[in-house]
Amino acid sequence: MTARLDVVDLRKDFEGLMAVFDVSFTVAEREIVSLIGPNGAGKTTIFNMISGILAPTGGSIAYGGHALAGLKPHAISALGLARTFQNLRLFGNMTVLENVMIGRHGKSDTNVLSTAFRLPAAGRQERAMRADAMRQLARVGLADKADADALSLPFGQQRLLEIARALATEPSLLLLDEAGSGLNRPEKDALDRLIRDIRGDGVAILLVEHDIPFVTALSDRIVVLEHGVKIAEGTPAEIRSNARVIAAYLGEDIRDLC
Amino acid sequence: MKRLRAHPNFAGVVILAVVLAVFGAIDLIRPFGLRFSDLSGRVVTIDTMIRIGILTIVVVGLNLLMGYAGQVSLGQAGFYALGAYASGVLTTLASRHGMLSGIADTWWWPWLAIIIGMLLTGLFAYLVGKPILRLKGNYLAMATLGLGMILYILAGQLSALTGGYDGLTGIPRLRIGDFALWPAQRYYFLVWGAAIAVIVVGLNIVHSRIGRALRAIHTNETAAETSGVDTEHYKVLALVISAMLASLAGSLYAHFQSAVSPSPFGFKASVELVTMAAVGGLSSIWGAPLGVAVMFVISNLLQSQLETIFHIRGGEYELIIYGLVLVLIMIFMPKGVISSLSAGRRNAGRDPEEAA
């Protein structure tokens, strides 16, 4: 079974407000796909449904052939999907390293008794988790901040921390929810490189983004949503010249589309 | 709860153990005719120390549940009661119902009863926890309150089993073979031995992957879930552990009093437990013995000093001041006494050492 995300006719109805209506798209192995669209298009709602936080009202989501409907988020994480959050959900009462170690949680299986009585197996696994977490931190360039309080990092680095935590779960599909928003130019370039790097390791990436040049430079394919409906899908070149997309963004600065 | 050291501070445990052992030895040996209570200016007696030890066991569990996993419980006294009654009923089976006469009289039966009690309470907590832990914040607080109250009322109503509102008496003292763990001077060692073991277990859990998972759940449940933590499992686990610890404490209490009745297990008791946990510092295992000790000392001091200094009698004044102290501590030291202590150390230029 290839690790492919299949979203088919996905729907979300919030008591009369149709946030997502019959949206379908796929993300193949090692692909970088972006979801773009004006505010309120339903992008984060779709993310929430894929990661299991929100239940769809209709349609299906499958990953690697497994149906994701009804699965709890931690089970979905075990299948290889990881995500970051638009509003950053770091664990403020822990250090940077501990945040990433949470991502390693699902990869270890020490039970209560062995931790309660400090059996050697627990210690071994703990050390391994720590080393794995440090590796992820090094990857995003935060190794030197390992013992800092998570919330003491500047904003851009907090975003990187969330990515490191997500990577620690060893995903084969990474969902990045507006990972680039709030970053300055050099930070965005670094993010671009990091994402390519991650893809190079065999991870597919689904992005939600507002920065169109960032997205067009990076993505293999782009899916455009407006008011919960998919209005276009294609390569960056195709999307750039799509009349409907341009019309949807008419309220935005047109120069961004060029 | 910002930074946890890689390893729990076992030095602290050893120091505590030694200090407690010395105090206990004093009462056993009575050098120069001194008693433990004389040392503490008559504020604390062996009796009080035993009670503090027993409640420390409950509060460690409560800290794990409330401080780490972030789940409020206003019904913890219910689990405490389950343990006490389990021990009470099982050890008096022979004398009251004529059941299991051969077995229920042996020295090892009460110990087995304690374990049975813990297992039963743990099972109960598991069954109840799964649905109830879906609730959050105030709603969870209320559900646990209701649960605790139902257990309390049932303890009083199911007289055939529990002895009704008068309760059970004649609970045997614990012994190992022929060595009786009584009088109080000896029981003290058992209780504090158990309390210290529980503190060690608590520290171990907190400094592990599980403790980290609990803290993650407390701070941001959704992010913990999507990062691969089965939050439901861990919340229930925290509840079950805290319930089993409360049960252990309840059993120790039953053998201490040699009797159980519903009255120490009502809503007031649950509130007192939460108070002790909060006063000591919810997010710290060390906060448990500290919080229990502080509340006991305040309570005892009020009782004795109000009489001596103000020549006032009567529990009302004591309660009034107790309530006021409670409010003041919560307003000015919301993270508990222990964080104020470590804040003091931080100011002295040392590493912040929270949950040690």
Added chain:
Amino acid sequence: MHRKPQRQPVRILVTVLVVLGVAALSLLLGSQKGLQPQHYIQLTIDGVRAGSIYALMALGFVVVYSVTGIINFAQGEFVMLGAMICLTVNDLDLPLPPAWKMIAAILAGVLLTTIIGATMERLTIRPARRSPPVTLIIITIGVTITLRAAALLVWGADPHVLPAFTTLALEDKIFRFGGVIVQAQSLWIWATLIVTLILLYFFLERTLLGKALRACAVNRRAAQLVGINPDRMSLLSFALAAALGAIGGIVLGPVTRPIYDMGVMLGLRGFVAAIIGGLVSVPGVVVGGLLLGVVENIAAGVTDPAYKSVVSFVILIAILLFRPQGIIGGGEKPAEEA
């Protein structure tokens, strides 16, 4: 969090079945005790009376909770204080005819309790308003302990007497319909509830202050942005809750002899009623209170009065588990929008 969508018809069916089942069980148990229809009616009427008090108490919880998000454990003590202060003033040797003295006593009870409630908010809640729920719960519990102990000190442990409003004496006027007894005080209670609801309605819907309070309840931050001071609203909510509690206690006083710890169980009942109604909806909690009163009374009637409390707690847990939002309110965090 992830939840399987439940279908409406199934839930309605289950609810109906449960209600029928419970009703059948009650009738069965009742017939074993030899209860006649008039007994059921009596139980229901008494239940509606108790329920009206629970409703008044629940209103107090709702006001505080919706504006501040705090569950005020001391609400029961407001009820107790209202009753106690009222009867104390009424026992004073004032140069007034009995009816006027009673009115003065009622006013004193409500006024002083309101002041106590406002003081509580200012001294204990306001300094801690940013604390997590646990801390606030403990604070309100601390206040409860203090108030109750103070009451014990001032009024002692014995039950006191508040004369019935109609006769201004211990014996109340009684109406008989068939085999059913209705005390005159019950009419006072119902009238009070209705008048209170009407006044509350006018306050909340028609006055600027009331609307400000509601605005704060709906969206604290937005209310702040339009110039409403949430601290003032917090104070107002506690004062209002104290007044509501006092009114309930005073009008209940002649029926159950006021005693220093009457607030405990009443507070818990009021809370259950508030939960049934969703903690934020006025009509909801009124219905909740009345329902709770009736169910409790009938249950106690067909089994044993000691089980009265068990009934409320079982209802509490059942509601929390199966319809915490049904009862509106909401423990779920809203999903992010994009």
